[in-house]
Amino acid sequence: MTYDALDGYVVLFGGFPITAGPTSDTWVFANDRWVNISLTAGTPPTPRYGMGMTYDALDGYVLAFGGGTAGTCGPSNAADCNDTWSFRAGKWSPLTTPVAPPPTWGMGMTYDAADGYVVLFGGSADAGTWNYSRGVWTSIAAASNATYVQPSPRHGMGMAYDAQDGYVLLFGGYGVNEVLGDTWSFVGGVWTELSPFPSPSPREAPMMTNDDPGGSVILFGGSTYLPDPSPPHQLNDTWSFAGGSWTKLTPGSAPAARGEGAIAYDVTDSCSLLFGGTEQLGTAGNQNDTWAWCNAPPLVGLSILVDPSIPLPGAVASFGASFRGGVSPFTYAWAFGDGATSASANPVHAYAAAGFYAVLLWLNDSAAHSANTTREVHVYVPLAVPGLTADPNPAFLEQPVNFSSTENGGTPPYTYHWEFGDGGTGGSLANITHVYTTNGPFQVELTVSDTPGAIVHAFVNITIQLQALVQSTTATGSAPLVVSFTGGAQGGHPPYSYSWNFGDGSPISTVQNPTHIFGSSGSYDVVLIVTDAGGNHAVRSTLVQIGGGTSMSSLALGLLTGGLGFAAGVAAMGGLSLWRRRRTKKPPREGPKVESSEQGVR
Incomplete structure (x- = not known):
């Protein structure tokens, strides 16, 4: 045994x-x-x-x-x-x-x-x-x-x-x-x-x-x-x-x-x-x-228990003793450091004001053993960060975001440490500015500590504002004008979808980087709508100015629509030419028989 x-x-x-x-x-x-x-x-x-x-x-x-x-x-x-x-x-x-x-x-x-x-x-x-x-x-x-x-x-x-x-x-x-x-x-x-x-x-x-x-x-x-x-x-x-x-x-x-x-x-x-x-x-x-x-062992390991360990001013705290040995019954004598005392084994006490108090306990058993101990109790409102804000939020890339924090409780002065979620950090400031250069989202963490060493953490989530981006190969020219557009997005939540309205009544395009032919002169407001995975929308427009030129017939527009390479070649010549029959005297020799058409050769 x-x-x-x-x-x-x-x-x-x-x-x-x-x-x-x-x-x-x-x-x-x-x-x-x-x-x-x-x-x-x-x-x-x-x-x-x-x-x-x-x-x-x-x-x-x-x-x-x-x-x-x-x-x-x-x-x-x-x-x-x-x-x-x-x-x-x-x-x-x-x-x-x-x-x-x-x-x-x-x-x-x-x-x-x-x-x-x-x-x-x-x-x-x-x-x-x-x-x-x-x-x-x-x-x-x-x-x-x-x-x-x-x-x-x-x-x-x-x-x-x-x-x-x-x-x-x-x-x-x-x-x-x-x-x-x-x-x-x-x-x-x-x-x-x-x-x-x-x-x-x-x-x-x-x-x-x-x-x-x-x-x-x-x-x-x-x-x-x-x-x-x-x-x-x-x-x-x-x-x-x-x-x-x-x-x-x-x-x-x-x-x-x-x-x-x-x-x-x-x-x-x-x-x-x-x-x-x-x-x-x-x-x-x-x-x-x-x-x-059961011999009469001495009192050993005496310690004071406090619940909660950091009492609030005016709130009741419970006290107790932990020890080994001794012979019951036991007698207790408490002094709470603010003038109050108790003879209870498990007293309760409320401190009127914040501060540090030395609590003393004297313990005696029925075998004439005695022990005493002391514990410092810190009474104060616990440190907290009830407010942490970011402005603007959603943020814009390459634009400053202003962070502000509000603290209470604890024992000032406070110290601060910022983690912005993109690898960037900030120093000991309650209010700070940061610039994001990459898409989010980001979780910002603020760590605040007070003079006695209490530490709290506060968080705010940052998203990057969805923005549509538009580029074009040209913005002016004569009709018919071929323009290639490049669509992009930043911020929001990928993946993105694209919707182009070219302002000339043509169908909407849903490709990211379309090419479009403007067939008539005029000013066209080209609008790109970007939608992200979260259903958010961003709009960006660009103006295309088309000057005078040769008007396109329906056949020419069809030909241009059918082959962009051909359309580009025509545009380079500045207009459109079609084969037409010319009535001339026949050559003085026999040749193949030809039937003519108003629109071309058959």
Whole structure:
């Protein structure tokens, strides 16, 4: 059993139930109740007891190793296991390691925060000393290593990290035909035997854990064979270890005497949680009761909560305290920085004026612990940009656009930064001018910050005014005059469509770049209408002046209409000529017979 810091609960695996062999159940303790998650925890280790479990803070998961079985471990169905498992996010996963300690159960295993790895010692197979880090087991020393100082071989010892003293603490266990009562520390890869006095009596299978992250180690019960001769019997004394010394405690109540129970410090509830154990030899003595040892931890991590974090002048703000530890009931003393006070746990307060206020909180618990803290609260109207305008909008290409902004709230002076959407930027001005040279649309962003550092953003969308563009090869000439027109557009939303009215009664043209023949003299207002994808229209006109010239007959106009190359050639000659019959005296020779026509030769 151990506390799973990633998932925020205590997790328990396997062990002996009251009347059966070892199990493979997975349970978690949260919100003051046990929950069986076996059905959702994935494929677990095989049923076993005496498995080592601890939270590996470096690798970020619960690490489990070994344990004893009823002959179900590994391919050979061995009695003892040396497989390695992780438990993370509520799921079991087997880990493959290059090497591992020998198959064993009843080992001591805990995370060594000073050295940054998991340390394992002893067990039924006398595994010696090992560490585990980043998925790899490493042997520090075998049990048979005579040159390395370490505790004598044993199983069923108590082992936990002593945060106050900065080392792993080991106590007792069952050695070679005897229960042990020695105390050892481990740090920096070195075991050191300690000689505290007084100490708990020799015992095996005590329940031992750190009592809180920055405090003492707690030890409860265990089994002993003393005084000899006697059958094993259980203990229910409670001890704490801190500053290199054991201290026997005298709680008002305690669990019944037992050994081989599970214990872990529950960070969520700030208590050491004890479960089960055996009160006598055999499964008939196994228990399933749950106890909590809640020492009187100090008040730590006190901070002030404010909602909203930036109150408005005259508006009510809610205050609260966040902290860990302590013993209820608690007393509160608030000073809001404007002369007002409160003794409520969660007071409300309204500040009359904007400004900076130092809020102080004094907190006391029923165990004579106290803590205090302060927080600066800034009361003001939040910075806002309610107005951002552009004129003109739609804008014209190559023409200036005037941008204006209006700010309120915050703490002046303000600073400004403009992004015009076309790659252009502007400096720290509330009102600014910009010229667009390419089609839009564009999104303009204004960033405004005040003196304390509050930042707001405002936006305005800019479109470019649709404009029709007209060019022609000539604007004057004599009839018939051939004129080529070029149509274009800028702004608006492409694609564009075009409609030409040549002003001479001829049909509308919808090509972008038409060619037209003006057959008679006069002044013609040629009008182009451009329509964009959004249905917007733009109009542009140009004047064509046609002077006197040879009038075109209907046949000539037809010929010109039928072939622009021919029409251009005729225009270059300045008029139109047709073949006509001339009546002359016949030549003095015979030739082919010719029939004449008024309009030409047949």
